[in-house]
Amino acid sequence: MKIIILGAGQVGSSVAESLVSEANDITVVDSNVERLNALQERLDLRVVSGNAASPSILEMAGAPDADLLIAVTQSDQTNLCACRVAKTLFNIPTRIARLRAADYEAYPQLLDDDNFAVDHSICPEQIVTDYIRKLIEFPEALQVLEFADGMVTMIAVRAFEGGMLVGKPLKTIPLRLPDIDARVAAIFRRDQPIAPTGDTLIESGDEVFILAATTHIRKAMTELRRMDKPIRRVIIAGGGNIGFRLARAIESSVNVKLIERDRQRAEYLASALTRALVLHGDSTDEDLLDSESIEETDMFLSLTNDDEDNIMSSSLAKQMGARRTLALINRKSYVDLVQGGRIDIAISPAQTSIGQLLARVRRGDVAAVHSLRRGAAEALEVVAHGDAKHCKVIGRKIEEIDLPDGATIATIVRNTGQSRTEYKDLVPYEVPIFEVIMAHHDTVIRANDHVIVFCTSKKLVGKVEKLFQVGWGFF
Amino acid sequence: MDALLPVANVLGRLLSIFSLAYLMPIVAAIIYDDGTAADFVAAMAISLGGGLTLYAVTRSSYRELKPRDGFLLVSTVWALMAAIATIPLLLVYDSMSFTDAFFETMSGLTTTGSTIMTDLDHAPPAINLWRHELNWLGGMGIIVLAVAVLPLLGVGGMQLYKAETPGPMKDSKLTARIADTAKALWLVYFLITVACILLLNQAGLSWLDSICHAFAAMGLGGFSTRDASVGAFDNPVVEFILIVFMVIAAMNFATHFMAMRGRNLRVYWQDVEARGVVGLIVSSCFGVALYVWLEGTYEDYPTALRHVSFNLVSMATDCGFASQDFDKWPIFAPLWMLFLSCITASSGSTGGGIKMIRTLILAKQANRELTRLVHPAVVNPVKVGGSAIPSSVVIAVLGFIFLYFMSIVMLIFLMILSGLDFMTALGAIVASINNAGPGLNKVGPATNYAVLTDFQTWVCSFTMLLGRLEVLSLAVVFTPQFWRK
Numbered sequence: 009m010k011i012i013i014l015g016a017g018q019v020g021s022s023v024a025e026s027l028v029s030e031a032n033d034i035t036v037v038d039s040n041v042e043r044l045n046a047l048q049e050r051l052d053l054r055v056v057s058g059n060a061a062s063p064s065i066l067e068m069a070g071a072p073d074a075d076l077l078i079a080v081t082q083s084d085q086t087n088l089c090a091c092r093v094a095k096t097l098f099n100i101p102t103r104i105a106r107l108r109a110a111d112y113e114a115y116p117q118l119l120d121d122d123n124f125a126v127d128h129s130i131c132p133e134q135i136v137t138d139y140i141r142k143l144i145e146f147p148e149a150l151q152v153l154e155f156a157d158g159m160v161t162m163i164a165v166r167a168f169e170g171g172m173l174v175g176k177p178l179k180t181i182p183l184r185l186p187d188i189d190a191r192v193a194a195i196f197r198r199d200q201p202i203a204p205t206g207d208t209l210i211e212s213g214d215e216v217f218i219l220a221a222t223t224h225i226r227k228a229m230t231e232l233r234r235m236d237k238p239i240r241r242v243i244i245a246g247g248g249n250i251g252f253r254l255a256r257a258i259e260s261s262v263n264v265k266l267i268e269r270d271r272q273r274a275e276y277l278a279s280a281l282t283r284a285l286v287l288h289g290d291s292t293d294e295d296l297l298d299s300e301s302i303e304e305t306d307m308f309l310s311l312t313n314d315d316e317d318n319i320m321s322s323s324l325a326k327q328m329g330a331r332r333t334l335a336l337i338n339r340k341s342y343v344d345l346v347q348g349g350r351i352d353i354a355i356s357p358a359q360t361s362i363g364q365l366l367a368r369v370r371r372g373d374v375a376a377v378h379s380l381r382r383g384a385a386e387a388l389e390v391v392a393h394g395d396a397k398h399c400k401v402i403g404r405k406i407e408e409i410d411l412p413d414g415a416t417i418a419t420i421v422r423n424t425g426q427s428r429t430e431y432k433d434l435v436p437y438e439v440p441i442f443e444v445i446m447a448h449h450d451t452v453i454r455a456n457d458h459v460i461v462f463c464t465s466k467k468l469v470g471k472v473e474k475l476f477q478v479g480w481g482f483f
Numbered sequence: 484m485d486a487l488l489p490v491a492n493v494l495g496r497l498l499s500i501f502s503l504a505y506l507m508p509i510v511a512a513i514i515y516d517d518g519t520a521a522d523f524v525a526a527m528a529i530s531l532g533g534g535l536t537l538y539a540v541t542r543s544s545y546r547e548l549k550p551r552d553g554f555l556l557v558s559t560v561w562a563l564m565a566a567i568a569t570i571p572l573l574l575v576y577d578s579m580s581f582t583d584a585f586f587e588t589m590s591g592l593t594t595t596g597s598t599i600m601t602d603l604d605h606a607p608p609a610i611n612l613w614r615h616e617l618n619w620l621g622g623m624g625i626i627v628l629a630v631a632v633l634p635l636l637g638v639g640g641m642q643l644y645k646a647e648t649p650g651p652m653k654d655s656k657l658t659a660r661i662a663d664t665a666k667a668l669w670l671v672y673f674l675i676t677v678a679c680i681l682l683l684n685q686a687g688l689s690w691l692d693s694i695c696h697a698f699a700a701m702g703l704g705g706f707s708t709r710d711a712s713v714g715a716f717d718n719p720v721v722e723f724i725l726i727v728f729m730v731i732a733a734m735n736f737a738t739h740f741m742a743m744r745g746r747n748l749r750v751y752w753q754d755v756e757a758r759g760v761v762g763l764i765v766s767s768c769f770g771v772a773l774y775v776w777l778e779g780t781y782e783d784y785p786t787a788l789r790h791v792s793f794n795l796v797s798m799a800t801d802c803g804f805a806s807q808d809f810d811k812w813p814i815f816a817p818l819w820m821l822f823l824s825c826i827t828a829s830s831g832s833t834g835g836g837i838k839m840i841r842t843l844i845l846a847k848q849a850n851r852e853l854t855r856l857v858h859p860a861v862v863n864p865v866k867v868g869g870s871a872i873p874s875s876v877v878i879a880v881l882g883f884i885f886l887y888f889m890s891i892v893m894l895i896f897l898m899i900l901s902g903l904d905f906m907t908a909l910g911a912i913v914a915s916i917n918n919a920g921p922g923l924n925k926v927g928p929a930t931n932y933a934v935l936t937d938f939q940t941w942v943c944s945f946t947m948l949l950g951r952l953e954v955l956s957l958a959v960v961f962t963p964q965f966w967r968k
Contacts, residue, residue: 287860
């Protein structure tokens with residue numbers, strides 16, 4: 009596939025990196041030559057420098073025969089304009105734009121083909137915000153991911169001594185949790201994946217990926233570790249885009265203190281937020297943390313765009329008694345260095361946010377892709393299309409499917425064909441009822457099932473996608 | 484004199500135009516044939532002649548008004564209008580002194596509603612209508628009316644408008660041009676008043692009583708055509724209608740305008756002041772009614788609620804109607820009502836006091852200081868209704884409050900010094916500066932201000948104007964730097 013990526017910032021380079029490894033033809037456009045050179049040295053792709061929204065630059069980047077345009081520059085205007093140009097002049101079939109301003113969401117007609125011609129829009133800051141928000145909801149989790157419109161949730165937790173299932177084989181789960189259906193999708197022990205079988209024992213310190221219907225997930229988690237007290241008090245360091253969005257999202261339910269270094273920005277934040285307490289100061293300032301009673305803080309989140317600051321301030325916060333710390337870290341090498349030490353959760357914003365975008369690029373009908381363990385593993389939600397004759401999965405039992413080693417089918421979400429009536433503004437409309445089925449070796453996959461597949465290594469993703477692709481004869 | 488002449492010129496024009504206001508009582512005098520028509524025609528002639536003379540004499544020194552002229556013009560216009568309005572009273576009642584007549588008209592124009600006249604029930608209809616018309620004109624403000632109907636105020640219009648309109652933030656205009664804003668406000672005011680007249684008439688009041696009480700309710704003036712005020716009708720429906728319209732008048736008319744223009748009631752919910760007014764009034768009504776009932780003033784709770792609601796709303800909104808002698812209630816109740824009169828009415832309403840918006844700003848500012856003690860690094864601007872208030876406004880409000888309360892304290896001292904007892908002095912000054920009406924003790928709802936000496940009457944008249952122009956606009960005229968070049 010020929011892909012043009014506009015913008016070589018954090019999002020642009022992460023997208024480029026993910027796609028390059030899947031053997032695509034990639035051109036990156038940016039106005040900053042240094043950034044482009046750095047990217048070109050690292051990855052096998054082409055770069056063009058210049059204004060990403062200008063027709064001549066796009067033409068130079070190969071727009072006339074491109075299949076996909078990913079506009080992820082910092083500027084909404086450039087991204088919108090580039091999509092329109094790509095549609096009008098070059099007729100690029102799929103156009104994805106990054107839009108930060110929430111205004112555009114309110115007027116979806118602006119993005120249709122007659123206007124800005126954006127097929128899919130993503131807002132990385134919002135995705136990261138939602139992601140962190142779920143971690144506040146499940147303070148024990150290392151990662152919280154949703155599938156099938158939120159019906160199924162996967163949670164990564166570290167198993168601890170004292171959890172009911174720790175030290176017991178997996179096949180005892182149904183006995184202990186008779187009324188809920190949960191599934192352990194994978195276990196990482198000392199960073200190495202273990203294929204879970206019925207006899208696998210969970211050890212203390214294992215990173216366990218557990219999957220269940222969203223309504224049951226909390227119950228399932230209690231079996232793995234003692235539940236922590238819910239998060240009531242948080243301190244957010246850094247009132248940038250993500251810090252502000254997060255504070256606004258949680259201030260009504262959680263006691264939020266937001267530390268911002270820039271006076272003017274702090275004043276803006278204080279007027280835009282209603283309940284959060286905005287503090288002007290340095291998040292690595294011991295006295296400030298001390299006077300804001302850091303030792304009583306349930307979660308300390310450092311969300312500035314400076315990796316070093318984030319690492320230092322959350323380490324300091326942990327040492328001073330914060331119960332749990334979370335840091336945004338862009339550099340991959342840092343993430344592995346610090347997570348699990350003083351910093352409980354390290355989040356790579358780029359890795360977190362590009363999953364949605366990557367889902368659009370994948371072959372087959374991939375509804376969601378979540379990058380796990382910072383890109384080492386992936387969870388895919390694939391829709392099975394076609395019929396038993398042309399598709400290698402439909403109509404077969406799971407044990408008969410030729411899955412590559414390290415890939416597991418964890419759950420199936422099936423449209424039951426029935427529907428219930430709901431009302432929106434007093435107008436009734438039908439909502440199809442889905443059921444969540446935990447995969448067993450004899451479960452048969454049907455057409456249009458959403459299948460959630462867990463891949464312990466990223467290399468397996470391509471094979472899984474191919475497996476779900478409909479044979480040519482079907483069309 | 485350079486400063487005075489151009490102001491006198493505009494003053495002359497305003498006086499001539501406002502002589503038209505006598506038309507309404509003249510018509511009433513003819514309809515009811517109460518024998519006062521000639522007096523009102525004479526008053527109109529004096530007012531028109533005086534205005535035209537003043538205008539003609541000072542015509543050569545006419546110039547565009549400067550911002551500082553606005554304060555002088557507003558202060559003199561109010562004083563002079565009240566003085567001119569006494570003419571029909573003096574002509575009809577031979578025995579009335581100018582002091583008393585001036586108190587009565589100033590009380591009318593500033594929408595205070597405390598009266599010095601007795602035997603209102605048998606007063607000529609034209610006189611009663613004139614008193615109530617003063618209530619109505621003074622409610623929305625005579626300068627605002629002038630800006631609305633007269634192009635003559637020119638660029639200085641905004642300045643004048645600011646000098647007269649209550650509230651700490653006067654820069655928000657409803658429309659691009661100030662004249663259109665003033666027109667919109669008067670139109671809304673007029674329409675709601677008409678609705679009130681029709682409803683009162685339906686509830687059983689005569690047309691004259693309906694018009695008079697609607698004028699008094701919408702202007703939050705509180706004059707009545709009866710000595711016993713609204714209590715004379717003993718009609719719960721009338722009381723209920725008046726409660727509703729008093730609360731409406733205590734909200735910002737800009738909000739009413741937006742509600743009418745957008746045909747949308749949600750603007751009331753978005754208006755923090757309106758929420759504050761309704762919340763404070765409703766909770767106070769139920770609470771004070773419970774207190775008064777438990778103290779044994781009334782037999783049962785519904786009766787207590789009825790009387791407390793009417794009198795409390797009337798005092799809190801700075802209207803000043805009375806249906807019961809609330810001075811006889813346990814002392815907490817009338818004092819609480821007097822306290823509410825200081826803080827309840829909205830900015831941009833026809834009520835008095837420091838206004839709900841200032842109350843909110845001050846409460847938030849106090850809270851801000853408390854937060855700052857616990858969190859020294861905190862950044863917390865004062866926010867009202869979700870938007871930050873510039874600190875210059877907060878400081879201005881603090882300055883205003885100091886002046887306002889110092890004025891109250893000093894004036895009470897002055898009254899006590901002149902021989903009044905403390906309760907009466909407190910009631911008279913607080914009721915006057917808030918333009919509320921009845922006070923306590925000797926000037927309570929069952930008695931009237933006729934007991935005061937001439938000196939005390941003048942102090943009250945001055946206090947009313949001070950309150951109506953929100954202290955600053957009047958006080959600035961008395962400062963040396965105002966007159967310095």
